[in-house]
Amino acid sequence: MNTSSKICDVLIAGGGNAALCAALSAAEAGAEVQLLEAAPRHFRGGNSRHVRNIRYMHKGPTDIMTGPYEEEPFFEDLLRVTGGKTDEKLARFCIQQSEDAVDWMRVRDVRFQPALGGTLQLSETNAFFLGGGKALVNALYARAEKLGVRIAYETEVHGVSLDADGFRHVTARTPDGDREFPAKAFVAAAGGFEANIAWLTEAWGPAAENFLVRGSPFNTGLTLRAMMDAGAATIGDADQCHAVAIDARVPKFDAGIVSRSDSVPFGIMVNKEGVRFYDEGEDFWPKRYAIWGRLIAAQPDQIAYSIIDAKAVPLFMPSVYAPLQAVTLAGLANEIGVDGATFEATLGAYNAAVQPGQLDSAVLDGCRTQGLGIEKSNWARTIDTPPFYAYPLAPGITFTYLGVRIDETAKVRLKDDSIAPGMFAAGELMSGNILGQGYLAGFGMTIGTVFGRIAGREAARHAIG
16 A cells, blocks of 8 residues: 655545535635545536536625525425424524635635526526536636645545544555545545445345436445444434435436426426326425425435426426327327326316416415325426426436535544544535435535535645644
């Protein structure tokens, strides 16, 4: 094994937004920084390559936001999607610290686009990156390189060494074999374990074999496992994750944002047996899209179908794959391989239960059904105008919530509840501190930006004073 003879100030595992925010904060504080990215250069950036926006607190309209989004509404949104499974103190701290996130990024050459209109309901809450996640990642890498941050690609951390005095070194797999990297402080920001199907199977059972991975194939959780083996206290459940409904025809890994289907609120969802299994109109899509991955994961063969008619097509952004279609419901049932009689009975019961109302995709319009075992609360409209369409959907795992326990300074806690001197964490690897379940659009970026900056700053303080 090769051992680096040079001890850097701050060592960072990861290559996405959280890791880059940590690297910039540490370097700007005067620390010598080394970043270890598991992916090759052309694949760098982790899941941040696929992001579109960041949710952040702000007190009024801005040049990119149409209105205010203050602490209480933000926290109430988080509370609703998590069902209360969050550390309120840490969650509120994260929200408060997000207020200057957009300005901080802008100073570092990240660009934003004007407020987004349409059906996503995010114009008051989320700032969208101009050029998307790839532009964000490239801007932050360029800034890091200007500051002298050393970047090693294809370098995957799989061992963490501590002693009584705290962090000592990591062991990483490199193109030249295993190598030790010593440092005065370490920031773990290498993502979750969503690309590790074997680990997912431990948590979910055989159903995980059918899961698709929206993000980086390099998020295998080896750094998280190394932290756990080194004595880090964990938080969150292994089977809790950001899991959305994505097109079942996408590749196994790195499906990205274009794989998501936004048709669900404007029709009905049926499983392979042709029956509905949840309220498609429970709330606005950005507050509910992340529940559908788990819901589909619980269905037979982890497959479901979003059923719409011609009237619904203009209401949502189409996904990268065209839907299956037919001019009759019986024909559509045949296209998706669902029992025709059951399928038509489900559609007939749904259509009969739709109550009169004026559909408005911009609000919770109260257009609902009445008399079904599973009602639809909003945007209910009869499905009766051919052609009829079906999107085959599967669970798409974005990132996992099992992580290491931290405090407000991003310091890692050990199993005996003590602090591990010189060891910090940020991003998905510690998201379980705030996300016990559920998800808010753009909130992963909030967590990564807030705690990435804190982890880098505190690591530099530990290393150089």
